[in-house]
Amino acid sequence: MTGRPKPGEFELIARHFAPLAAGHALAFDLTDDAALLRPEPDRDLVLTADAVVAGVHFLPDDAPDLIAAKLLRVNLSDLAAMAARPRGYLLTAAWPSGTDENWIARFAAGLAADQSEFGIAMLGGDTVATTGPLTLSLTALGDVPRGRALRRNGATPGDLVFVSGSIGDGALGLRVLRGEIAGLGDDDAGFLAGRYHLPRPRLALGQALSGLAGAGLDVSDGLVADLGHICAVSGVGAVIRAADVPVSTAARAALDADPGRLATVLTGGDDYELLFTVPAARKPRIADLAERLDLPLTEIGEITGGRGVRVIGPDGAPMRFTAAGYTHA
Ligand SMILES: [Mg+2]
Structure with a gap:
């Protein structure tokens, strides 16, 4: 002081x-x-x-x-x-x-x-x-x-997009705390609320990604928006497959009850997981790292040419997000 x-x-x-x-x-x-x-x-x-x-x-x-x-x-x-x-x-x-x-x-x-x-x-x-x-x-x-910080500007077309842990828990947890999601079991509701209150900074993963990942950030604004930040700074586009985005058992229960909550999972934010890109040839090293850290690292899409983030929905159709949720593009 x-x-x-x-x-x-x-x-x-x-x-x-x-x-x-x-x-x-x-x-x-x-x-x-x-x-x-x-x-x-x-x-x-x-x-x-x-x-x-x-x-x-x-x-x-x-x-x-x-x-x-x-x-x-x-x-x-x-x-x-x-x-x-x-x-x-x-x-x-x-x-x-x-x-x-x-x-x-x-x-x-x-x-x-x-x-x-x-x-x-x-x-x-x-x-x-x-x-x-x-x-x-x-x-x-x-x-x-020196010189080994992980930046947002190193994504290249053809790179794979990975995310740590599970996505959507924090945003769903906030809605649980606001009383907007009813009908979940106590364990699931408590897990989601806990993930909102107490994020787990992925420090060991971040340090391990130095020199391994091309670009990376922590997911705070929402998966789609944050991948958009990487794309904007790197001058590339990306495509992700919603069906491959990892969700917890509790988030799965919330999605099963209302599949419309997929928009919350993909755009809600407050995840504090790491989102990063790696050249495809390094994929086996990511699998090794996941095992060593005992932390799921899931491939959810890839970096492309062009601009912006495209999201392929679980039904194979492109998704478009609005303030109210999402529609088919
Ligand atoms: Mg951040």
Whole structure:
């Protein structure tokens, strides 16, 4: 926590945030004006930031530890997408005056749990009071061997398109939490809600894809839109087969009950899986990697000439997506 905290803020920082910096010797227990980060030779630093606002990105009555974990994890997912290893993070919090200290304690506990899970520490940040809604901004720092970051611009026609894990759980989970999907079993509903609240940044996969994948990113906007981002930056097109997109058992149950939810799976976002392209000759290496990481890596389509993303539906007809769902093109 840098800058000049007001009286009272020292207390808050010492009690709840300084312990989060204890794992990083050069954060000086947040006593100094800034932390130091000693870059390792022959590595590039990787920086990413993400902010969330109460009432926009989370609900005021969401569990504080889950808000903390998700904020940290979406940033770690961006590091994973760049093939980076996480080093630490900075947090800036704008608390509405009168925020319950217990809320802050539970928020810090969520950060502490994930710090040990991912082996990182808080490096610093700032806290301020606001008359607006609770706003939290987190900046994550990582590193990658020099020149080996995974970018979005390396897709080439003929490359295969792969995705990790399962797609659609987060978007379906949000709809479960909003009460928009009824009739699922408790286990399936709980699984989908959990995937929305607690994404799993694919850090080991991201680092393994350096030098193996041509292009990659993490799926946050939705599978179709995010593949569109790769295509736009790489100057290529892509075709994917909806029937090959991997879904969880719980998502399958939701799709069986209403096949129209396929649009949510393909475009809903909040997946935080990695989407990447590889030259076809490297396909066996992806199979080996899936086995080594014990993580499904599924081929869903290929990079083509032209522009834009085409989606072939389960019935073999092209799909076209609208705000309301999808129609046959
Ligand atoms: Mg991203």
